[in-house]
Amino acid sequence: MINLIALLCLFPTIFFSILNLIDHRYVLSAINFSNSICSFTVLLLQYYGKHNIAKATLLTSNSVFFFAGALLYKNGGEYFLLCTLIVSMLMYDNRKIHIVLCITVAFLILLLYLLPDILPLSQQVPRSRSVFNIINALAFMVVAVNFFLDIIYKNMKKIEQQRLNLESMNRDKEKIFSIIAHDIKSPFANLEALVFMFRNQMLDSTASQEYIQQIYQQITQQNQALDDLLQWGSSSMQGMNTKASPQLIKPMIQQIIKVFNENTQSKQLKININIPNNTQIIANRDHTIIILRNLISNAIKFSYVNGNINIYTSMDETYTHIHIQDEGIGINPSKSAALFNEIQQKSFGTEDEPGSGVGLVLCKDLIERNKGVVNIQSTPNKGSVFTVGLPSCPSHKPQTNVEVPTCC
Template sequence: MFYSPGILRSRAFCLPVFNSSDYNKLLYQRSIKKSGYICTPMLNKLQKFIYDKMKDYANAIVNYGVSPGMPFIEVRRTKLLNLLALPCIPFMFFFAVLNVIQGRYLLSFMNLITTFGSVMLLFLHHRRRYLWARLVLIVCSSCAFAFTGFFYHNGAEYFLFNMMIIVALVYDNKWVILISSLILISAFLGIVYFPQSIPGISPVPEERVWLNAGTALIFPMVGLTFFKYIQEDYQREIEAQQQSLQNMNKDKEKLFSIVAHDVRSPLATLEVLLDMFLKGEYPEKDMKEAAEVLHEKVSQLGGSLDNILRWSSRSMKGIQSLPESFPLLPLMTEVLYFFRLNILQKNITVDMKVPEAQTLYADRDQVSVILRNFLSNALKFSYAGGRVTIETRVEEDKLAITIQDEGTGMTPKQVADLFSYNQHPEYGTNGERGTGLGLVLCREFAQQNSGSIMVDSLPGKGTSLTILLPAFGPYDEDDELFN
């Protein structure tokens, strides 16, 4: 390749010149930079590990003695006292050792009494003696602060106000708060206006007096901040309970919808048969058959009530899905048997195309509710002598169950409002009327079971309702691969 002399000169001029010391310096800088790239993530992980451990230990100490069954406000009071005792123990023990070194043995003993009160607080919290824990802490600390304030003038009298705040926070009895406050205020005024001294005892340094006074003045801010936190936390707890109550009310409405659907159908049949008995429309020879029908419907009603009770017991903490693998054909047969008289009354032909080996992975009770609602709508809006088709097909890992009728059908607007609480229930071809909530419940049950519902309908042509549900459980596919 050809370069002109000017270009060669410019290139030669731009090339940096290194001596050996510069080169070694550059290598050292690069090695430091490379080691920094390696060490920085390790240091970050180490810092995070230390921070998480310290946080875990702090939470363990603050929650020391808190039991699951405690009332909300008692939990907060226990945490507050643990939070106060945690720094008090090393702080007072340090001054106990310092006062021994400086020859103030009585003051050191008082510091040990305060330390003992904080240690006993944690011990009694562990033993779940919460009232005794508060009493020991308040009595020990108050006596030690009053004594040292009287005779050593070390600023400990300001801690008496802190004890008064603690009494107001941890007790509900107004007389306990009033009497304790009067005693503590009297002790404070006695220390300020009638100070005492013990001969031969050297006073504490002025710096320690300022330290005690400053620490005591900081505490009210800590106490008020914690009290504010308690109030905000309590408000969040109330809001969470209100939300839980709203969810329970919604679940109650869903259960009422199930009751209305499952109980109304057998009762309607019983009403028709009894009306025919009263009018004498049943001949003598058909009485036995009618009695069998009545017995059958009462048995269905009892089964429905059993299902409702089971649902209610499962739904005390909200309606939840309990998926399991089960064959579809027996469930579909139960649903058809449930509507046997409705099918006979309208002379409807049911064409069921469900393979015997077909399985589902879902909550069986919820799928039963969905299928009963689908079939009830198909029968309700079918004309006498019509046809209802039930068929299944596999779509990847889902099973599609379709119930199609040749009845009145729906307009696009009716289809759009089908899963809304604002829908207006329509009358069936024989004047049957529903609650309008069945399909809303079906959609929610389908979603809880990782499924979906599709609707295809034309006015005068009929309606097709399809539900997609998992065909296999989380381990069923692996089992099939290894079998």
């Protein structure tokens, strides 16, 4: 706003300085030129970050020069003094400053009407120019007030949006703490009981092997849940950068599947990967691994024993779509729409595998950060197909004839 006012003062005062010089009003020309110099000085102060000095210089110089022009030449400068008062009240939020400036401007205007004319009528500016200055002053008041009102309304909208975001973050925080309290604390309590029995040799060799397997599975699941929670917290940080680069899909999926070997073997699942070796996407590698790991983990968790999991890709003009299809319990259509939008309650797989409820919301957040899309097609008791679309690598053309398995 200071820059705008300085520019609005700079060019007109230069123009009127030349015009008054031609009309032989040398003092008024000097006043206009001095005002131009002050406006230029204000812009320099703004450029070097001295904003408070710039504000004071702008208001003081304008008040002095407008008063001098109105006193000597009766050019309607008192209306510009009112403009200065309005601008000062918009620039400063200190009421004491408002009162001082109001008294000062009122005193200056009072002097203009009480003091006799200093110069003869013939040397004063034409009435038409006084009317022109008055109209410009009134127009400036309207523009200045509306400019600040626009800023205020925008700030109010930003504050309201920040309030809504804060409420959403608080709700997520409460849900995360609820998950930590129930879904993570309880399994650790079970682990404590198992370790206690081992320490006191309360289990025979056969039972020990079974409990060791349970401990291993619980530790693996809790590690994943904790990782999801940590990633969720870090992904919610404002200003988090997503560095995207070309990524081969197949090696990432093969790496993730190795992590779940124990789970797939225990449920006798067969994972079929039908992805060309050179298929690439443009995304953040760490984010992509988290997304695929969560979706593959869900496919394993909710698949029936001896089932198949098919992982394949398709392409269009914008995205490379990664499809993860399972033969499991499926999802009710009324619930599938909310899966990616809100933290879910604790769920259990076909073999009572627990979940954190955070994974899919985290996935959607990371997918959107990588300019991707996500979709789900599911049939209860038959299976689901989770589809993640991430930007295609420019060197790859869309596949026109892709064989896409249908949901079981």
